[in-house]
Each structure stands twice: as structure tokens, then as C-alpha cells.
Amino acid sequence: MARPGARQPAMRRSNLGFVVSELVLKDFKVRYRNMSLGVFWSLLNPLTMVALLTFVFTKIFRSQIPYYPLYVLCGLIPYNFFTLAWLTATTSVSENPALVKKVRMPTALLPLVSVLSNTIHLFIQLLLILALVAWYGIPVTWHYAWLPLIWGLELVFIYGLGLATSSLHVVVRDVRYVVESVNLVLFWLVPIFYSFAMVPPEFRSLYEFNPVAALVLATQNVILEHRSPRPVLVWKMTLVAGVFLLAGGWIFARLRKRFYRYL
Template sequence: MRRSNLGFVVAELVLKDFRVRYRNMSLGVFWSLLNPLTMMAILTFVFTKVLDNRIPYYPLYVLCGLIPYNFFTLSWVTGTVSISENSALVKRIPIQTALLPLVSVLSNTLHLAIQLLLVFALVLWYGLPVTWHYLWLPVIWILELLFIYGLALASSSLHVVIRDVRYVVESANLVLFWLVPIFYSFAMVPQQYKSLYEFNPLAALVLATQSVILGHRPPPPTLMWKMALVSAIFLLIGTFIFFRLRRRFYRYL
């Protein structure tokens, strides 16, 4: 396939995902807002009425963690099964297989963009200032995209060969919910664990988003380099595993 057409294939596949997801729902895009809204309401109720906490703008705080977390878990799971579920393409058409996990991640990014509108709606509702530091948000998100793509490239390749990978990914996502500052704050994490905690790119993403939106300041530099480092490492690992396993796809699918 010629290089110049790669963008076209990716765009068409992402559009397909988007259309298929929303076409048959009478409420359409509203559904993708309902899930974070419900979770936000429940967490806010539990952690402000049942348990006590002093985090300001708690509903917005929860969304700043929940939306990146949802994006991450959905991208990772759909990315993991992207090659095995498209076996009809992989076995019959000379298409760049590495594009399939990328398409999954990008489809979820569209989804994410819609949900981020919810965050901005809340920012305006609370009358919080919108600062120049918002320009950091695209940078943070691009780093996160690279990280997830690397992760999905590795897990989707492994999933073709060993079909247990999907369940490992789903379990890891459950555990991860507690390792990201969604309903508690980073300040509560004991000092000796903080440095290590920041190496989790998902936690870093949430911390950076909170810092920009709620703290009105740029994300801390140490956080940024840790995120960049981990993203680069995972992209390399993903690429390596993909190229090692690619030759086996046809036989295993």
C-alpha cells in the first residue's frame, strides 16, 4: 500500500467506528456523556455526603480523573482486541496491521473530545478562570496517546498469539482505578510513594489535567519528563513486540 494513503485508511476506519457507534441510538452522543455524569454523581455523593473530604469543586475534580481513566481503559481494551477481531482484514487484505490498534485509540479520542466538553461546561459553571496554561493540555494528551498506542500495539500482538491477554488487560484496568487520583487527592499519598506514583502515565495524565484546570498552573516539569520517558519506552516496547510477532498473525488468526 502506498504511504500517502495511510491517512485516508485511518480516517475512514475511525469514521466507521464513530458512525457505527452512534447511528443506531436515538440519543446518540448523549450516551457517552451519561456514563461519566452518573459516576460523577455517585462518587460526589459518597465522598462528600457519606465520607468527608476537603477537595474543592469535587464534581469537577472527579471528572478530571474519571474521563482520562475511562478513555484509557476503553482504548486499551478495544486496542487489545483490534487485530484479532479484524482477522477478516488481516488475513485477506494487505493492510498495515499496525494501524488497527491506532484506529481504536483514535476512535476513543473522538469520544474523549466530546466528554472533555463536559469538563469545560463545569469550568464555566463554577466560574473558574481559563488560563494560557490550557495550551499544555494538548501536549499532555499527545504524550498519553503515544503511551496508549505503544501499550495497545504490544497487547494486541500478544493477544493474537495468547488469547488470555484480554483478561489480563481487563483485570489490570480494575486495579488501576485505585492507583489514579480520581476520588482521593495526590496530597493524601504518603511522601515515600509519591515519586514512584508519578511514573504511572495515567496518574501523571490526571495530575497534569488537574493542575491545569483546577490549579491554574502548568504541570510540574518532573511529571512531564516522567510521562515523556514512560511513553517513549512503551512505544519502543510495543513496536518491538509487534515486529517480533507480526509474522505469526496469519497462522494464529
């Protein structure tokens, strides 16, 4: 086995923030610079889905959920964010061989950049929720203070998951298809068009361990029900986020040594 040699870290700690912000900025600019409609594109997808789901579930299935379009958005936006952030994080290492093999940038930053780039789109879409809140005249309460915390936990969770799948994707090429399939299944396990109250009680406590479902529930609690998320829900999110960050970091650290040879 190779003995680890002494060497300075690839980048000073204080410069990590700079490179992350430059890479996130690059993603954002590249995505919007050549589009005539610009940022509007990131609103088009949720708007279409909301219109569709609202039609199907208020005109055909006659759902009793109030403010149905807003309800759908509170589920759809976190779900969309999760699937996109996870998928781009998964391919972030294998799609940037130049940054892995030719420069000494810490590779663990790549999935982080993917998650943060998607967070910018998330902010744009959250404005859509706020616009609907204003439109319906729903009061904004102090419970909104929970939103940064629960969304922060979600980011930690996705980063941990992205560390694991991005490094696995370098070694085994099928990983991105597994991610896509899981995302498809997940759509039905998140209360987007049905309500949590319809979930049979014996499944509820397990259901809450799904961090995407937990995030949607907490967002609905705050925005539609004017109350704080239940503490047990926040604890479950914290636990899952922590476990995934540790496990993802461990897997990434183990597989990182193979990146140069495999890419």
C-alpha cells in the same frame, strides 16, 4: 529461514492517513447511528459516576476537595479513556481477521484506529469538563496550552501499549482478561476520588511514573490549580511514552509474522 524478498509496501505512505481516517469514521458512525440518544450516551456513564462519587465523598466521607464533581471528572474521564482505548486496541487485531488475512493493509494501523476512535469520545467528554468549568466560573488560563501536549503523550503511550497487547492477544488468548484486571486495579492507583496530597511522600515519585496518574495530575494542575504541570512530571510521561512505543513496536514487529497462521 526465508530470505526477505523485494516487494512494494502494502500501501503508499501518503494513503495511510486516508485509511485510518476512514476506519475511525466508520467506528464513530456505527456507534452512534442506531442510537436515539446518540452522543449523549458517552456522557451518561461519567455523569452517573460523578453523581455517585460526589454523593459518597461529600455526604458520607466529607472530603475537603473543592469543586468535587469537577475534580472527579478530571480523574474519571482520563481513566475511562485509558481503559477503553487500551481494551479495544488489545482486541483490534484478533477481531479483524478479514483485514489481517485478506487485504494488504498494514496491521499496525488497527490498534491506532482503536485509540483514535476513542479519542473522539474523549473530546465529547472533555466538553463536559469545560461546561463545568464555565458553570463554576473558574478562569481559563494560558496553562491550558499544556493540555494538547500531555494528552498527546498519553496517546503515544496507549498506542505503544496497544501494539504490545494486541499482538500478544493473537498468540495467547488470556491477554484481554489480564488487561481487564489491570484496569480494575488501576482505578485505585489514579487520584480520582482522593487527592495526590494524600499519597504518602515516599510513594509519590513512583506514583508519578504511572502515565494515567500523571495525566490526571497534569489535567488537575491545569484546570483546577491554574498552573503548569511540574517539568519532572512531563519528563516522566515523555520517558514512559517513548519506552512503551519502542517496546510495543518491537513486540508487534516480532509477532506480526504469526498473525496469518494464528487467526
